Amino acid sequence: MQDIRKISFSDLVKFLENHNEPAFRAKQIYEWIWKKHVFSFDQMSNISKKLREHLQKHFYFNVTHVSQNLTSQDGTVKFIFRLYDGKKVEGVLIPTQKRITACISSQVGCSLDCSFCATGRMKLLRNLESSEIIDQVVHIQQKSLELYQRPITNIVFMGMGEPLLNYSNVIRAYVHLTDPKEMGLSTRRLTISTAGIAKGIKRLADDNIKAKLALSLHAPTDEKRIKIMSIHAQNNLKVLHEALQYYYSRMKQYVTYEYLLLKDFNDTLEDAKALVKWCRKIPCKVNLIEYNNTGTFTGSNPEQIKIFEQYLLQHDIPTSIRKSRGQDINAACGQLIIQDKSIILKE
Ligand code: SF4
Numbered sequence: 001m002q003d004i005r006k007i008s009f010s011d012l013v014k015f016l017e018n019h020n021e022p023a024f025r026a027k028q029i030y031e032w033i034w035k036k037h038v039f040s041f042d043q044m045s046n047i048s049k050k051l052r053e054h055l056q057k058h059f060y061f062n063v064t065h066v067s068q069n070l071t072s073q074d075g076t077v078k079f080i081f082r083l084y085d086g087k088k089v090e091g092v093l094i095p096t097q098k099r100i101t102a103c104i105s106s107q108v109g110c111s112l113d114c115s116f117c118a119t120g121r122m123k124l125l126r127n128l129e130s131s132e133i134i135d136q137v138v139h140i141q142q143k144s145l146e147l148y149q150r151p152i153t154n155i156v157f158m159g160m161g162e163p164l165l166n167y168s169n170v171i172r173a174y175v176h177l178t179d180p181k182e183m184g185l186s187t188r189r190l191t192i193s194t195a196g197i198a199k200g201i202k203r204l205a206d207d208n209i210k211a212k213l214a215l216s217l218h219a220p221t222d223e224k225r226i227k228i229m230s231i232h233a234q235n236n237l238k239v240l241h242e243a244l245q246y247y248y249s250r251m252k253q254y255v256t257y258e259y260l261l262l263k264d265f266n267d268t269l270e271d272a273k274a275l276v277k278w279c280r281k282i283p284c285k286v287n288l289i290e291y292n293n294t295g296t297f298t299g300s301n302p303e304q305i306k307i308f309e310q311y312l313l314q315h316d317i318p319t320s321i322r323k324s325r326g327q328d329i330n331a332a333c334g335q336l337i338i339q340d341k342s343i344i345l346k347e
């Protein structure tokens with residue numbers, strides 16, 4: 001028996017040929033799976049009963065369930081998803097006037113340990129399958145239609161885990177999400193965010209992945225960044241710069257730098273100057289992020305955030321301030337962590 005959502009289209013065609021079924025059936029089955037998102041062969045109403053029985057004998061579905069959802073005062077909804085093996089991940093629906101964003105996870109836990117992030121306290125238990133990544137989108141989409149009568153407009157890989165350390169599954173999910181014959185989302189509506197895996201950034205360019213790229217920069221110098229992100233030891237600013245230049249030379253797409261503002265750590269004018277210098281290297285924009293309390297730092301005050309933003313804007317760096325959303329339900333940036341006994345924390 002095999003997970004039907006792990007087999008490729010060409011293997012499905014082969015399977016059908018071996019069962020004397022015409023190749024066009026593969027297209028119909030693929031549509032049920034990746035466009036209509038059914039979780040049972042019985043629902044495939046244009047497939048004969050005989051073929052459905054064959055499929056049932058050889059394949060199964062690994063289904064992702066919503067184990068809980070919590071709604072914030074600001075309309076943000078946090079989902080706790082239970083995977084087929086009982087493990088859990090979180091995802092978030094973030095509605096604004098202009099867009100509806102689904103923030104999704106790529107791993108159960110995380111192997112990295114960025115000190116401002118609650119997920120970083122969890123051990124990495126496993127990578128998510130591409131189907132589990134898509135299931136999060138499908139559930140969030142349903143909720144969005146139910147609550148706001150609007151579909152998702154944007155998807156960001158900014159939930160639990162480092163997407164570029166689960167590269168193949170993330171890219172497989174990206175292909176299903178953007179294929180016009182399946183979910184058909186625009187590639188530029190997807191953002192892959194990385195803590196700074198230089199090799200993964202180059203690979204995105206080599207594979208011509210048109211999703212937007214965001215880099216969690218958070219500090220403009222090696223001395224500071226290493227203090228909050230241990231991944232920086234192998235991916236320092238020189239290494240990242242080289243990877244980003246490679247990326248830009250091939251993709252011609254600007255990069256977004258995510259910059260969390262931490263009081264008296266990275267929010268001074270000196271930091272802003274260093275950040276401007278870094279931003280001159282390749283076309284980019286900066287998102288300044290309000291720190292959501294995860295117990296380790298103090299966020300910069302609103303006046304300081306404004307001063308920092310103004311400095312960047314005066315130096316022609318496109319900059320916006322990202323307001324914290326869903327803080328009251330621990331759904332905001334950096335706050336995702338499973339709060340039950342299934343969680344395994346790092347030592
Ligand atoms: S910020 Fe991202 S990469 Fe860093 S610990 Fe959190 S989930 Fe992992």
